[in-house]
Amino acid sequence: MPAAKGLLGEISVPGDKSISHRAVMFGAIANGTTSVRNFLPGNDCLSTVSCFRNLGVNIETSGTEIKIHGNGIEGLKEHTGILDVGNSGTTIRLMMGLLAGTPFVSRLIGDESIAKRPMNRVAAPLREMGALIDGRENGKFIPITITGTRLKGISYSLPVASAQVKSAILLAGLQADGETTISEIAPTRDHTERMIRLFGGKIETSGKSIAIQGGQKLYWTDFEVPGDISSAAFFLAAGSLVPGSEILLKNVGLNWTRTGILDVLEKMGADFSIIRTSGDVFEPSGDILVKYSRLKGTTIGGDLVPRLIDELPIIALLATQAEGETIIRDAAELRVKETDRIETVADELRKLGAKIETTPDGMVISGETQLGSGTVTSHGDHRIGMMLAVAGLICQKEIELHDIEAIDVSYPDFFTHLGSIK
């Protein structure tokens, strides 16, 4: 990978991964046929499609168009085999909530990375609702078995800032007797709440509190998934880091619960502007023009963290090129992602010459460091793979990047898009 000159051009980033998962899930439990445009055909969302097909839902896919023929929650059928979520935490955690209230047994597995990720954060509230969940270490790890049963509404305070846990409880709450209320410690992505409304359901939200009544029916809808700001983030970084760059990113999702990366870029002195924003009917979106700029270090912590949790690997790279120190704190959640993203980011970037110290809940990065070259690997983590590919653009010499197939989880066209602006 040769060091890049200015990156110039336009990229339509692929559909949002979180919204694409939910499109399949809500389409599957709604009554009628839902049509979705700009669906992300990445491996994670394809795992969700395959799980719902196994539960008897007819789903037609054609590139980025998808039609889901839902027959209501009661239309889901027992799968005699095992549901495989692949590498996708969102798939398994949200499905646990959904399957807890069905009248049948389900078994869930995933890959080596999923085998290390904690499921008890979802099992605990679901058990309070009456769910019967089993797994290794008392339901902490896969394989997970769920014996569907009648659920009751609960009031639950989330101990971690997690949209996956919140969404699992909401999917169970939709089927439970009575009301379910949730309070969050910090605002997390609200795509589930928005989608329940889009499918004709009722949900009340006020600050960090959410309430949903059980026994609601959902109905089909048609919509377009906005581009994924978490995928756009790699090109926002590439444009900011490579001198002479000017990249227009088209149709990027701008939901406030996801735009923490823009707040950080602004604090670091990046040069970007939002060209057009669609109305906030379902999910807001717009185009972003980013140009090269010199950057300065910053501090990231508190409520900002859940709004950029998946962007922290690429933010760490930005920080290596910023003047002064960047401190990332309150991000211990990074340790339970596809990899331990605190140690993996630090290990791989240090191989290229970066100065990073890890802490229990984050990193301290010293800039500005000229990155040299080396052999690095994604460790099977798509976001680490893309971050390292962007790092390769600013290294003195070519780098060797291994395990790039992992990138197909969220951005199968990543290298094609990168090639188009070089």
Ligand SMILES: O=C(O)C1=C[C@@H](OP(=O)(O)O)[C@@H](O)[C@H](O)C1
């Ligand atoms: O709900 C979602 O779609 C997601 C929530 C986040 O995980 P947590 O809920 O574990 O924070 C995020 O990291 C993940 O990529 C997608």
Ligand SMILES: C=C(OP(=O)(O)O)C(=O)O
């Ligand atoms: C953490 C991620 O996804 P998931 O939890 O769905 O595996 C991610 O996409 O960065």
